[in-house]
Amino acid sequence: MRYPKEVVLKDCQEAVIRPLEKADELRLRQFYAAVPEDDRWYMRYDVLDPAVIRKWIDGIGGGTVYSIVALCRDDIVAHASLHMRGYGCTSHVGRLRIMVLPDFRHKRLGTWMLLDLIQLAMEKGLRDLRADFVVGVEDAAIESAYKLDFFKKAVLEGYVKDPRGKRYDMMIMTKRLHKDWGDF
Amino acid sequence: MSANPANEIVWPSRKGDVRIRSFCTPEEIRRCSFDRQFGTHAHYKSLYTRRESLEENAAQPDANVVVALAEGHHIIGFGVLAFPDPGERWSELGPGVMLEVKAIEICRGWRAAKIAPGVIQMMLTHPQIEAKIAYLVGYSWTWDLDGTQLSAQAYRQILIKLFEPFGFREYQTNEPNICLKPENIFMGRIGQNVPPELQNRFKWLRFGVSP
Numbered sequence: 227m228r229y230p231k232e233v234v235l236k237d238c239q240e241a242v243i244r245p246l247e248k249a250d251e252l253r254l255r256q257f258y259a260a261v262p263e264d265d266r267w268y269m270r271y272d273v274l275d276p277a278v279i280r281k282w283i284d285g286i287g288g289g290t291v292y293s294i295v296a297l298c299r300d301d302i303v304a305h306a307s308l309h310m311r312g313y314g315c316t317s318h319v320g321r322l323r324i325m326v327l328p329d330f331r332h333k334r335l336g337t338w339m340l341l342d343l344i345q346l347a348m349e350k351g352l353r354d355l356r357a358d359f360v361v362g363v364e365d366a367a368i369e370s371a372y373k374l375d376f377f378k379k380a381v382l383e384g385y386v387k388d389p390r391g392k393r394y395d396m397m398i399m400t401k402r403l404h405k406d407w408g409d410f
Numbered sequence: 411m412s413a414n415p416a417n418e419i420v421w422p423s424r425k426g427d428v429r430i431r432s433f434c435t436p437e438e439i440r441r442c443s444f445d446r447q448f449g450t451h452a453h454y455k456s457l458y459t460r461r462e463s464l465e466e467n468a469a470q471p472d473a474n475v476v477v478a479l480a481e482g483h484h485i486i487g488f489g490v491l492a493f494p495d496p497g498e499r500w501s502e503l504g505p506g507v508m509l510e511v512k513a514i515e516i517c518r519g520w521r522a523a524k525i526a527p528g529v530i531q532m533m534l535t536h537p538q539i540e541a542k543i544a545y546l547v548g549y550s551w552t553w554d555l556d557g558t559q560l561s562a563q564a565y566r567q568i569l570i571k572l573f574e575p576f577g578f579r580e581y582q583t584n585e586p587n588i589c590l591k592p593e594n595i596f597m598g599r600i601g602q603n604v605p606p607e608l609q610n611r612f613k614w615l616r617f618g619v620s621p
Contacts (some may be wrong), residue, residue, distance in 0.1 A: 228570075228579070228580055230580065231580075231582055232581075232613075233582050233617070234614065234616070234619055235617075236619065237619075238614070238621040240617050257516035334584065338582065339587075341592055344592045345563075345592050345593070348562075348563045348592065348593065349563055349567075374592070399567060404562070
């Protein structure tokens with residue numbers, strides 16, 4: 227993969243996509259601090275905990291997680307990652323996670339980042355990708371995933387709760403990566 | 411054809427020397443034979459299966475049709491650099507601004523002989539190349555994955571390695587056909603004399619926006 231990659235968003239803003247670097251710790255903390263609390267609630271980790279960010283930074287180059295960030299005027303505005311198990315019955319599956327600042331949603335940035343990780347997954351020889359989204363909360367990401375040929379694999383009804391206790395469906399989306407011939 | 415004119419190089423290969431000739435005229439191409447491997451295979455169809463297609467391209471103004479010749483006048487590879495068709499997104503920068511690598515192909519029997527770099531080199535001998543933006547669009551469904559025994563992703567990497575030494579680099583674009591498959595690729599080469607204003611317009615065009 228060749229980085230940095232320059233992209234132009236729907237509103238003509240320019241962003242640069244590149245791998246997360248060791249020197250990004252402060253920027254990444256600032257990024258997650260700017261993510262609305264309601265969005266952070268649905269993440270797997272407490273990203274306001276500096277130890278969480280430190281662990282991610284320390285994990286760079288470890289081989290099981292590959293993170294990319296999008297920067298606009300030197301600030302991180304999106305973070306996406308590909309998680310690989312590396313062994314066992316799901317070693318052919320990669321899991322995608324993505325977070326985009328609200329001001330940068332619905333501008334194709336999420337699509338560009340997912341596309342980048344899909345290409346990486348193909349280079350890594352993965353055969354399937356999985357991404358989980360909260361319906362009604364992460365609709366922009368779901369929209370991006372559909373554009374990239376992800377399909378709804380399952381819906382876990384009422385599986386997650388918002389901070390006030392209201393339940394939401396979790397959608398599991400998957401994408402098959404073709405090794406050889408495409409669909410054409 | 412005259413021997414070793416200015417628009418011709420001799421390209422050494424594992425299978426012997428090949429003459430690579432640029433700016434071929436339709437008449438010159440007509441005097442050559444066209445390798446039968448440029449045809450329809452089980453899982454692949456060549457970009458051009460008839461010599462006449464090369465002749466038609468060569469007849470276009472400013473088109474650079476390059477042929478690789480073995481055993482005299484036998485075409486075993488070709489490349490076509492020409493202006494994009496009107497109506498295509500890449501023609502919107504204005505007439506004569508962008509040049510498309512419309513085709514590059516080496517017949518199956520000569521694939522491992524590393525002829526393609528010579529074809530690219532001669533395609534880029536276009537006198538206006540430094541004032542133009544050259545580009546290529548790679549659609550994975552047009553690639554000979556069966557003949558090369560490569561995955562689409564590996565074929566994509568080969569394209570990148572092939573064109574990068576000539577100043578091409580991968581660019582992002584939201585052009586719908588390219589976005590259909592993640593392994594598709596768009597590469598561009600911005601000439602040294604392309605003004606910054608035009609480079610910016612190229613950037614907007616790639617993403618279909620106008621500030």
